[in-house]
Amino acid sequence: MPSEPNPEINHVLEFPGGYTRSTGPVIGRFLTELRAGRIVGVRTAAGKVLVPPLEYDPATGEPTLTTPERTAPARDPVLSHDFVEVGPAGTVREWTWVGEPRKNHPLDRPFAWALIRLDAAHTSLVHAVDAGTVKAMRTGMRVWPRWRHDRVGSITDVECFVPEVTTIVANVRTEYTVTPGAALARYLDALTREVFLAGRCPTCDGVYVPYRLSCPQCGSVIEEELEVGPAGTVTTFAINNLPDPRAPQVPFVSAYILLDGADTPIIALLAEVPPERVTEGLRVRAVFEGGTVKWFAPEREA
Numbered sequence: 001m002p003s004e005p006n007p008e009i010n011h012v013l014e015f016p017g018g019y020t021r022s023t024g025p026v027i028g029r030f031l032t033e034l035r036a037g038r039i040v041g042v043r044t045a046a047g048k049v050l051v052p053p054l055e056y057d058p059a060t061g062e063p064t065l066t067t068p069e070r071t072a073p074a075r076d077p078v079l080s081h082d083f084v085e086v087g088p089a090g091t092v093r094e095w096t097w098v099g100e101p102r103k104n105h106p107l108d109r110p111f112a113w114a115l116i117r118l119d120a121a122h123t124s125l126v127h128a129v130d131a132g133t134v135k136a137m138r139t140g141m142r143v144w145p146r147w148r149h150d151r152v153g154s155i156t157d158v159e160c161f162v163p164e165v166t167t168i169v170a171n172v173r174t175e176y177t178v179t180p181g182a183a184l185a186r187y188l189d190a191l192t193r194e195v196f197l198a199g200r201c202p203t204c205d206g207v208y209v210p211y212r213l214s215c216p217q218c219g220s221v222i223e224e225e226l227e228v229g230p231a232g233t234v235t236t237f238a239i240n241n242l243p244d245p246r247a248p249q250v251p252f253v254s255a256y257i258l259l260d261g262a263d264t265p266i267i268a269l270l271a272e273v274p275p276e277r278v279t280e281g282l283r284v285r286a287v288f289e290g291g292t293v294k295w296f297a298p299e300r301e302a
């Protein structure tokens, strides 16, 4: 009878009550500063700032502390020559995404392990970055610590780092009522009959839509009315990825459309065509609904 391969036995190694060790002056100062909500590094003889601090300069093996009697923060609230406050912000140098955190990971949701170079430091610190999604992570991104309120003097006093604030969502909503002047009232009235009303300047011959009473170029009084469109040409356009209540879906296209016979374009929604099929020069036609322009759509080939 063959023996069972690779028998598994669960072991637990534990010091009941925890394993107590002394920190020494360098790590002790680092942890004490963390408890106070500050991050410090130690400066080497060559002027490099090591974070986390080390007791010996890895380059020379020399002790990093030159004034050991002055290192206790209680006696020396001002940082000694050896200790340097860094950060609290830093830059992500390298990172890896943890899509499925384990039980003893610092966060219970996906996060990144990152090498973070805190400002004023010459070495990088490993810590978690709570960026929400992997798409929000990038090398070179700026991060700030998120501190615990119940700090005890541990590297986990920094719960994690979080991305610098680069965008805000401002609630913007303005309700207003337009009282159309005589010219705009005529223009809107014409739209109910599915007609674009324009005006021709007697001086510079420009045809302007919407209809207006004076020339935007030369200021002459406009008296001649004429109809333009309802077909036209796309002169430029934008693909919008933010929802708009007037648009059927996201993404949607807004376009400048030069109506046939007009010299100035109007801006309008462009629909019934995939955004990637829209081009400058596309021939379009107005679609009317409810007494106004619903949107423009590509002209169907006859």
Ligand SMILES: [Zn+2]
Pocket: 201, 202, 203, 204, 205, 206, 215, 216, 217, 218, 219, 220
């Ligand atoms: Zn004019």
